[in-house]
Amino acid sequence: MVVGEISQERDLVIIGGGPGGYSAAVRAAQLGLSVTLIERDKLGGVCLNKGCIPSKVFTYAAKKKAEMSHLQQIGLPAVEGTFQLDQLIAYKSKVTEQLRKGVEALCKANKVEVIQGKAGFTAENKIGVEYGHQFDVYVFKQAIIASGSSPVLPGGITETGKRILLSHNIFSVEEMPTHLLVYGSSYISLEVASSFHALGAKVTVLWEGAADFSFDESVNKELARLFKKKKIKLIKQAAIQSAEETAAGVHVTLQAGGKEEVLEGSHLFVEGSRLPNTKELGIGRFAIEQTEKGFIRVNKDMQTSLPSVYAIGDVTEGPLLAVKAIKQGKAAAEAIAGERTEVDLTCIPTIVHTIPPIASVGLTEQEARERVGGVRTSKFNLGGNGYAAITGKRDGFVKVISDASTDLILGIHMIGEGAVELSSHFVQLLEMAAKEEDAKFPLYAHPSYNEGLLEAVEGLVGQAVHAVT
Amino acid sequence: MLEVKLHDIGEGMTEGEILHYLVKPGDEVKTDQPLVEVQTDKMVAELPSPAAGIVKEIIVEAGTTVQVGTTLLYIEAEGSAQAAPEQPKQPEEPSTAPVAEKQESRPFVSSFNRVLATPYTRKIARDHNIDIEQVLPSDPSGRVTEEDVYRFLEQKEAPAVAVAEKPAASTAPAASQPTEAPEEIPFRGLRRQIAKKMTKSLYTIPHVTHFDEVNMTNLMKLREELKGAGQSVSVTAFFVKALVIALKDFPIFNAELDEENEKILLKKNYNIGLAVDTEDGLIVAVVHDADKKSIKELHQDIKRLNEQARAGQLSSKDMKGSTFTISNVGPLGSTGATPIINYPETALIAFHKTKKVPIVNEQDEIVIGHMMNLSMSFDHRVADGGTAVAFTNRFAGLIEQPNTLMLEMI
Numbered sequence: 001m002v003v004g005e006i007s008q009e010r011d012l013v014i015i016g017g018g019p020g021g022y023s024a025a026v027r028a029a030q031l032g033l034s035v036t037l038i039e040r041d042k043l044g045g046v047c048l049n050k051g052c053i054p055s056k057v058f059t060y061a062a063k064k065k066a067e068m069s070h071l072q073q074i075g076l077p078a079v080e081g082t083f084q085l086d087q088l089i090a091y092k093s094k095v096t097e098q099l100r101k102g103v104e105a106l107c108k109a110n111k112v113e114v115i116q117g118k119a120g121f122t123a124e125n126k127i128g129v130e131y132g133h134q135f136d137v138y139v140f141k142q143a144i145i146a147s148g149s150s151p152v153l154p155g156g157i158t159e160t161g162k163r164i165l166l167s168h169n170i171f172s173v174e175e176m177p178t179h180l181l182v183y184g185s186s187y188i189s190l191e192v193a194s195s196f197h198a199l200g201a202k203v204t205v206l207w208e209g210a211a212d213f214s215f216d217e218s219v220n221k222e223l224a225r226l227f228k229k230k231k232i233k234l235i236k237q238a239a240i241q242s243a244e245e246t247a248a249g250v251h252v253t254l255q256a257g258g259k260e261e262v263l264e265g266s267h268l269f270v271e272g273s274r275l276p277n278t279k280e281l282g283i284g285r286f287a288i289e290q291t292e293k294g295f296i297r298v299n300k301d302m303q304t305s306l307p308s309v310y311a312i313g314d315v316t317e318g319p320l321l322a323v324k325a326i327k328q329g330k331a332a333a334e335a336i337a338g339e340r341t342e343v344d345l346t347c348i349p350t351i352v353h354t355i356p357p358i359a360s361v362g363l364t365e366q367e368a369r370e371r372v373g374g375v376r377t378s379k380f381n382l383g384g385n386g387y388a389a390i391t392g393k394r395d396g397f398v399k400v401i402s403d404a405s406t407d408l409i410l411g412i413h414m415i416g417e418g419a420v421e422l423s424s425h426f427v428q429l430l431e432m433a434a435k436e437e438d439a440k441f442p443l444y445a446h447p448s449y450n451e452g453l454l455e456a457v458e459g460l461v462g463q464a465v466h467a468v469t
Numbered sequence: 470m471l472e473v474k475l476h477d478i479g480e481g482m483t484e485g486e487i488l489h490y491l492v493k494p495g496d497e498v499k500t501d502q503p504l505v506e507v508q509t510d511k512m513v514a515e516l517p518s519p520a521a522g523i524v525k526e527i528i529v530e531a532g533t534t535v536q537v538g539t540t541l542l543y544i545e546a547e548g549s550a551q552a553a554p555e556q557p558k559q560p561e562e563p564s565t566a567p568v569a570e571k572q573e574s575r576p577f578v579s580s581f582n583r584v585l586a587t588p589y590t591r592k593i594a595r596d597h598n599i600d601i602e603q604v605l606p607s608d609p610s611g612r613v614t615e616e617d618v619y620r621f622l623e624q625k626e627a628p629a630v631a632v633a634e635k636p637a638a639s640t641a642p643a644a645s646q647p648t649e650a651p652e653e654i655p656f657r658g659l660r661r662q663i664a665k666k667m668t669k670s671l672y673t674i675p676h677v678t679h680f681d682e683v684n685m686t687n688l689m690k691l692r693e694e695l696k697g698a699g700q701s702v703s704v705t706a707f708f709v710k711a712l713v714i715a716l717k718d719f720p721i722f723n724a725e726l727d728e729e730n731e732k733i734l735l736k737k738n739y740n741i742g743l744a745v746d747t748e749d750g751l752i753v754a755v756v757h758d759a760d761k762k763s764i765k766e767l768h769q770d771i772k773r774l775n776e777q778a779r780a781g782q783l784s785s786k787d788m789k790g791s792t793f794t795i796s797n798v799g800p801l802g803s804t805g806a807t808p809i810i811n812y813p814e815t816a817l818i819a820f821h822k823t824k825k826v827p828i829v830n831e832q833d834e835i836v837i838g839h840m841m842n843l844s845m846s847f848d849h850r851v852a853d854g855g856t857a858v859a860f861t862n863r864f865a866g867l868i869e870q871p872n873t874l875m876l877e878m879i
Contacts, residue, residue, distance in 0.1 A: 369519055432587045
């Protein structure tokens with residue numbers, strides 16, 4: 001006797017409940033679609049459970065700790081005792097759980113059907129979901145792949161453990177590192193280095209390349225100065241050959257400047273790279289175009305080469321950032337609902353929660369000079385900002401770059417307190433194709449870090465009031 | 470280490486052929502020093518150095534055609550040179566690794582090709598199925614406004630309706646005449662470039678056009694005589710000669726307004742731009758230092774520029790630096806026009822068809838004369854009508870009595 005496959009019918013099936021997947025689900029539901037969301041682990045994905053949110057719990061704690069000496073200056077009592085890592089980790093779990101419950105509640109309120117299990121395509125219009133011994137098949141009209149990405153170890157490092165850690169477990173580290181080796185140069189490595197240093201660890205950063213930080217040159221310089229001041233050591237052109245965990249720490253062999261060197265630390269953080277979670281989906285058999293590394297190719301509506309299937313977030317090409325996934329998720333849902341949408345990542349902000357934080361949008365000075373004949377640049381140091389004088393956070397600056405012939409603002413870069421919150425202002429100016437006057441004319445709250453932006457813009461035409469040129 | 474990339478030189482180009490390098494590894498270069506000559510589909514251009522320093526490595530060989538954005542060579546910028554001796558062996562490896570890393574962390578930067586319109590304006594375009602990049606901006610900075618989109622939409626309205634009606638027509642095939650879909654011409658490259666320049670000029674400069682007529686009879690006679698003596702000289706060469714003489718008397722028309730710095734710059738070079746009508750569109754080729762050239766030399770220059778412009782072989786030098794532009798549309802016909810000034814110049818003259826007409830000579834006799842109209846547009850911020858008339862009178866005088874040109878011979 002043949003047991004027939006019983007398949008259930010659904011309008012829109014979304015694979016993956018990370019920020020991209022659940023944003024797509026909620027938006028599709030808002031637009032009147034019936035939505036099924038499949039998640040193999042926890043709603044919220046890497047971002048909420050292992051990435052963005054946990055890392056920001058740490059950068060937040062680090063920032064608060066770094067403020068303590070200043071707090072005493074303003075009469076607040078000193079806090080007794082040392083930093084309690086286990087308490088922070090418990091707090092992190094509490095926050096992620098709270099946010100996860102929030103996502104679950106949102107799905108429920110929007111009548112999104114959430115199914116637990118591992119999803120894979122069984123036909124061009126069918127997705128199978130495996131959960132324990134159970135296997136269900138869903139026939140869909142449209143599907144969105146939002147299955148995310150997984151970390152990949154770089155060469156030389158073969159395994160991770162309690163002391164060799166990747167970005168998804170560094171924020172669950174069991175004991176506070178005394179000497180943390182950080183291997184990587186992108187934003188997450190900078191955040192790990194900066195926050196663990198502030199929380200009390202000695203930090204050494206290892207880079208494979210010889211290049212500088214990847215921001216505007218002025219930001220690179222300021223960041224290097226601040227790292228140096230904090231005694232965060234930076235070794236460039238250092239390629240790890242092997243890394244082993246010992247009882248007391250990690251033993252790292254690296255090739256640096258042509259010589260083999262041995263480095264000991266208590267822990268090693270490895271940034272590594274990430275690859276898309278596409279293998280298990282079984283899409284190889286269908287006409288869904290992928291890059292060599294497995295990233296799914298999509299058009300501007302997030303549609304794959306198989307018209308009924310869309311893909312968003314880390315499984316597609318481009319930066320592996322939640323901000324991209326969220327935007328793409330909403331756009332895909334809108335496209336499926338018949339709206340005209342567009343995702344344009346040109347003015348995506350680069351954000352790094354170092355101490356102080358960095359926000360960068362648009363062209364760097366160097367890039368602007370390569371593209372535009374005449375550029376104007378202006379840097380306003382927060383040392384001249386009244387509110388920074390109150391908070392004692394006078395490091396850093398706001399830098400604005402504009403096109404001298406059209407007055408169009410081309411890029412805004414900031415390292416300094418308030419950069420993350422101000423970044424939306426930067427993005428807005430660039431998205432509105434603002435000219436200098438568009439940024440100069442509005443009223444800026446006084447006193448506030450915002451005025452740093454105003455004065456940087458005024459400085460383009462030599463009119464910053466609180467700067468001497 | 471600085472990467473020098475092939476960038477869009479301003480025609481909406483997508484690729485270019487590397488003709489030859491003007492530098493070699495080890496050469497010291499200054500900022501803006503030309504590094505390499507690139508052939509695009511329209512012209513030959515030089516890429517200047519973005520910084521002072523030393524040429525480290527040339528990546529793309531001459532003769533190769535590459536896409537915009539391709540790294541052509543590396544320059545060690547001044548000041549960062551000390552780091553180099555430490556790793557003299559393999560500059561290759563460390564330099565490739567960071568590049569890859571950079572792309573990993575900010576891959577979107579390399580494609581910074583921003584749409585200059587607010588998100589709301591973009592939405593209007595999107596909702597009307599308009600590619601916003603096709604909308605002509607009224608603002609010289611290239612910023613597209615809501616009004617620009619609506620204007621574009623109005624112009625497109627008729628064909629858009631026709632398209633919308635199509636499915637209805639197909640359900641009733643026997644119904645009246647089928648609506649033909651319009652033919653689409655891509656609005657890119659030189660065409661778009663021309664549009665941009667014209668818009669900028671017209672929206673920046675308050676244009677005034679004044680018309681005049683010139684008696685060409687004597688010039689025609691002189692040309693016949695020269696031809697008889699084995700010297701064929703184009704009318705344009707005489708125009709350029711007379712123009713330069715007139716410009717020296719009226720320097721305000723060989724000028725550029727620098728509004729920002731509140732200055733009018735009277736140019737000391739007399740570089741005459743010639744509007745050339747090529748298959749792809751209008752190109753301005755430039756006769757440099759026209760005041761230092763004889764009529765014969767001008768004739769040869771003009772001939773060469775015309776030929777090269779039509780063959781798409783003008784070098785970038787031949788295409789820039791003009792201080793006054795003329796457009797000799799006479800051979801094509803026409804009796805008048807309101808030409809647009811070649812921004813940021815102050816004036817432009819179009820020469821129209823020379824016709825045989827009955828004229829009254831000084832003896833009050835009706836005779837056959839060769840008459841030509843000219844249209845001169847000028848920037849009314851810089852000059853006034855009276856000056857413009859005096860200027861064209863001086864020009865016409867020289868052309869009507871071409872013998873006087875001899876007095877200006879070099």
